[in-house]
Amino acid sequence: MNGNRTRGGGLLVAGAxxxxxxxxxxxxxxxALARRGVRVAPYKAQNMSNNSMVCHGSDGRPAEMGRAQWVQALAAEASPEPAMNPVLLKPGTDRRSHAVLLGHPAGDLSSTDWEQGRRHLAKAAHAAFDDLASRYDVVVAEGAGSPAEINLRAGDYVNMGLARHAGMPTVVVGDIDRGGVFAALYGTVGLLEAADQALIPGFVVNKFRGEPELLRPGLEDLEHLTGRRVYGTLPWDAGVWLDSEDALDIAARRTDDGGDAGRDVRRVAVVRLPRISNFTDVDALGLEPGLDVVFASSPQDVSDADLVVLPGSRATLADLAWLRSRGLDRALHEHVRRGRPLLGICGGFQMLGRTITDTEGVEAGPGTSAEGLGLLDVSTDFTADKTLDLPSGTALGAPAHGYEIHHGRITAGSGDEEFLGGACSGNVYGTMWHGSLEGNAFRSAFLDRTLGREPSGTDFPAARERRLDLLGELVERHLDVDALLDLARSGAPGGMPVLAPGGVR
Known part of the structure; x- marks a missing residue:
């Protein structure tokens, strides 16, 4: 354990x-802490997600980090950097992930070498935490999964392994909306060994809907049974919507509040690829009045769409085969034939081309190739070198910017126009730039060109700031921020009781 409290403080937020x-x-x-003038940094030792972002590394080069930690850095009013998410695992299959270490590719990790293959990652992750703690007043660290995954505890460096490394107090968050929250919180602590339990002073209850007085007896019993505090209960709020780490909440990523009744509503269908990545690319469309954004996985889902988006993928060849197996390739051709617009982003753009070849075995076996949908005159070759960039330029008469994260190298033919690092032809658009629709001017120009929509005045960056402010206000009102800040600065209090002492381990 690193008990050095002369550096900045830290608090681990774990989940039941x-x-x-x-x-x-x-x-x-x-x-909330940034508003109080505390120099705070977010941190997640290991993030498993295909939702990532480009930032600048300590050497000034573009680097990659989890999207969730990038947004948390915005919330903290800190500059995003790879140390805030030192290990990013991007699943390509159910058994293998592409590893990103401190912002740059670090090979693949398979389920068969899980514990052995992560040892060097753990060392780098803890060093990154120590670096942040030396430069910030407080580091708020987010755990991964649950700390009670006892089958993984020996190699854990994200939950209690991190807490033990830093001597860091840990609060456990429980989702009351799912039911069973009291058992989940008690059981999380009870399954841990005594040294881990000693670092958990209490809990936070999340997603509460209902009358607080009905909940109070349960909270009091939980405190009595565990000898630990409940630091507050966050209410359910539909306005809380963050760039998430994975696709768990894709079905809920709807922002229509019913205010489009009577309007000329256009339907935007986003193809839900099995290995979808950076699906936050369409978040800004979800905030546009008069657009109904849905995720689609069948030909019927796209048949009546006014605009179809083919998003990024961590497994482009495999997802292209999935597309064909479901008849979505024919549906997309029919959509274009009817004169309706189609937008492909990164991997989705690559699928729209003539051929995809995996020369160096980045996704599949070396030399694997497949025909694309043939809607754009481009070809893609996957090589080991990874492109990370923060490009900007002009398209459709508007300023545009975005970020690039890809292995594929694009070769364009002579039949298409250039479009945001990609190509366009007629009503088919393909770009390698993630995040371009977050720019208000370009999004307005694109919707005008493709759907004939007048600028709505929607300001996506301002809307994100309002969501972050709302979240900070909810935390201030419903959690004991003073006590949590004191924990971060002073460390876990001594004398925490051990639950189920001598139990079967």
């Missing part, structure tokens, strides 16, 4: 389950 609300609590605390 996946999707319990660790990201929400971490982000809200970052914004």
């Amino acid at each position: 389950t996946s999707d319990a609300g660790k990201s929400v609590v971490t982000t809200g605390l970052c914004r």
